[in-house]
Structures are given as structure tokens and as C-alpha cells.
Amino acid sequence: xxxxxxxxxxxxxxxxxxxxxxxxxxxxxxxxxxxxxxxxxxxxxxxxxxxxxxxxxxxxxxxxxxxxxxxxxxxxxxxxxxxxxxxxxxxxxxxxxxxxxxxxxxxxxxxxxxxxxxxxxxxxxxxxxxxxxxxxxxxxxxxxxxxxxxxxxxxxxxxxxxxxxxxxxxxxxxxxxxxxxxxxxxxxxxxxxxxxxxxxxxxxxxxxxxxxxxxxxxxxxxxxxxxxxxxxxxxxxxxx
Numbered sequence: 001x002x003x004x005x006x007x008x009x010x011x012x013x014x015x016x017x018x019x020x021x022x023x024x025x026x027x028x029x030x031x032x033x034x035x036x037x038x039x040x041x042x043x044x045x046x047x048x049x050x051x052x053x054x055x056x057x058x059x060x061x062x063x064x065x066x067x068x069x070x071x072x073x074x075x076x077x078x079x080x081x082x083x084x085x086x087x088x089x090x091x092x093x094x095x096x097x098x099x100x101x102x103x104x105x106x107x108x109x110x111x112x113x114x115x116x117x118x119x120x121x122x123x124x125x126x127x128x129x130x131x132x133x134x135x136x137x138x139x140x141x142x143x144x145x146x147x148x149x150x151x152x153x154x155x156x157x158x159x160x161x162x163x164x165x166x167x168x169x170x171x172x173x174x175x176x177x178x179x180x181x182x183x184x185x186x187x188x189x190x191x192x193x194x195x196x197x198x199x200x201x202x203x204x205x206x207x208x209x210x211x212x213x214x215x216x217x218x219x220x221x222x223x224x225x226x227x228x229x230x231x232x233x234x235x236x237x238x239x240x
Contacts, residue, residue, distance in 0.1 A: 008033075009042035011049060014059075014196050022199045023055035024192070028063040035115045036072030040089045047096055056203030058100065059195045060119065061107035065133075070114030084233045090115055091149050091229060095222050097122040098153070099214045103202040107195035108174075108183060114139060118150055120182050121157040125198050128174040128183040129191040135182045136171040148232045149225045156221050157181050 008029040013021040025046045027033045050058050062068055071090060076083050097104055097119060108128040112120055112135045120126045120135070128135070137154070139146050146154075146167055158166055158181035166180060177183040187194045 007042070008039045009046050011046050013053075013055065014199075021055060022057050022059055022196055022203060023050040023053065024059045024061060024196065025050065026061050026063075027068065030063075031066075032069035032111075033062050033066050033116070034069050034072040035086075035090055035093075036075055037086055037089065039072075040086070040093050043093055044089075044096060047100065051101060055102060057103040057105060057199035059105045059107060059192070059199050060097075060123065061192050061195065062109040062112075062116075065110035065131075067106075067108045067110050067112040068116030068119060069111060070116050080236065084236055087147070087233055087236065088229065090118075091225065094118050094122045094149065094153070095225065098218055099222055101207055101211045101214065103199065103205060103210070105195045105199045105202070107192045108135070109191055111135070112182070113171075117182055118153060121153040125195075125202065126183045126185075127191055127195045127198060128177060128186045130174055130186050130188045133174055134171045135174065135177040136169070136180075137166055138169045138171060140167070141169040145235060147236070148228050152221050152225050156218075 008027065010026045012024050014024055015021050025043065027039065027043070029039060033039070071086060075086050103125070104123045105125040105127065106120055106123045108120060108126055110129065110131065110133045114137060117135055117137055137146060137150060151167065154163060154166060159179060162180040172180050172182060174183060174186045178186060
């Protein structure tokens with residue numbers, strides 16, 4: 001949970017060559033940027049605001065050293081019904097990013113673990129910061145099966161050469177995460193500035209054609225995830 005005095009998600013608009021600009025959504029709960037109910041709800045609300053504002057593109061950035069440590073483990077290990085509700089809301093978030101009607105660029109500021117890595121796979125362009133950070137899907141190593149919403153995105157976005165190792169819990173440093181398919185580029189510093197620059201480069205695509213392309217390029221994956229969600233969540237367990 002985030003500090004009561006701190007908003008876990010904030011929005012600003014980066015000025016540039018167009019009037020609307022690039023929307024920058026910052027995740028910062030002062031901790032590990034865990035995706036709990038509050039963080040997920042705040043991100044979905046922020047994305048609705050960005051779409052309504054007509055931004056040219058969206059950048060999602062984490063706090064220094066921590067992009068996101070994944071779903072809130074306290075909820076995951078608590079009441080099973082509440083955990084399933086959180087996972088379902090998380091899937092809403094992943095698919096909202098995956099099919100967002102404007103380009104989505106991530107500034108991966110550090111560790112991106114489990115659901116944090118799923119946000120990377122849901123986005124268009126992923127810029128990572130160099131350092132001793134871990135990126136990947138370690139669910140099997142902590143006694144959890146990988147849900148199909150994760151494996152569908154992994155099949156869609158990761159290198160086939162790394163897919164099996166990634167599903168078995170292999171963690172990657174930022175440089176190796178490029179080859180695996182979690183990231184597209186790694187920079188030694190200025191990850192947010194680089195992400196905003198990449199957003200400007202792709203922000204001039206037309207909205208209508210992009211919406212249609214979201215359907216042709218990603219619609220089958222998204223529909224498979226939605227249709228299988230109830231069955232997916234029925235298998236949710238965490239081994240203590």
C-alpha cells in the first residue's frame with residue numbers, strides 16, 4: 001500500500017513540437033511499486049485521462065531503481081478471492097496498455113519483476129536503464145504457476161530462443177533483457193528523457209489507423225486472454 005499522503009501515480013505532459021504533447025505517467029509508491037488495488041486503479045484512471053486529453057503518446061515510468069516488483073504479495077498470499085480480484089484488475093491494466101489507442105513507451109527505471117515485466121511486454125517501446133537490475137517472470141521459482149495471460153504475452157513479445165527459459169523463471173539483466181525481448185534499448189543514464197524522445201518519434205501516427213492496427217496485430221492475443229480469464233483465475237494458488 002502507498003503512503004496515505006503520497007499519490008502512487010501522477011501525470012504530467014511533456015511539451016514539444018505539438019500542442020497536446022506526450023503524457024508521462026509516473027509510478028512511485030515510495031517502495032517497490034507493487035501492483036496492488038490502489039496502484040492498478042490509479043493507473044487505469046490515469047490512462048483514461050490521457051486518452052481523453054488526446055495525447056500524442058504515453059510514457060510510463062517507475063521510481064529510480066524500481067520499475068515494479070509485480071503484484072502486491074501481501075494480497076496474493078491473503079484471501080484467495082481478493083487476490084483473484086486484484087489479478088483480474090491487473091489483466092484489465094495489461095490489456096489497456098496492450099491495446100491503448102496511442103503509442104506506449106516504458107522507461108524501465110530498474111527492477112521489473114513478474115507483473116512489472118508484463119507491463120513491459122504490454123507496451124510498444126521499452127527503454128531500460130543500465131545497472132544491476134532484474135527483469136523477468138520468476139513465478140515458478142516462488143511456487144506459482146504462470147497464468148495464461150502472462151504466457152500469451154510472453155509468446156507474443158519474447159524471443160522464441162528465450163521463451164522456455166523465461167517461463168522457467170530465468171531473470172535477465174537489462175542488456176540480456178534486450179535479446180530476450182523484454183526491452184528494446186538500454187541507456188546508461190537519462191532513461192526518461194530517452195523514452196520521451198522515442199515517444200515523440202512515434203507520436204505522429206494517426207489515431208484511426210493505429211486503433212485498427214491494434215485489432216489486426218494484437219486482437220487475437222487480447223481475445224484469447226479475455227476468454228480464458230475465468231478459467232485462468234480458477235487455478236490461482238500460492239504455495240507457502
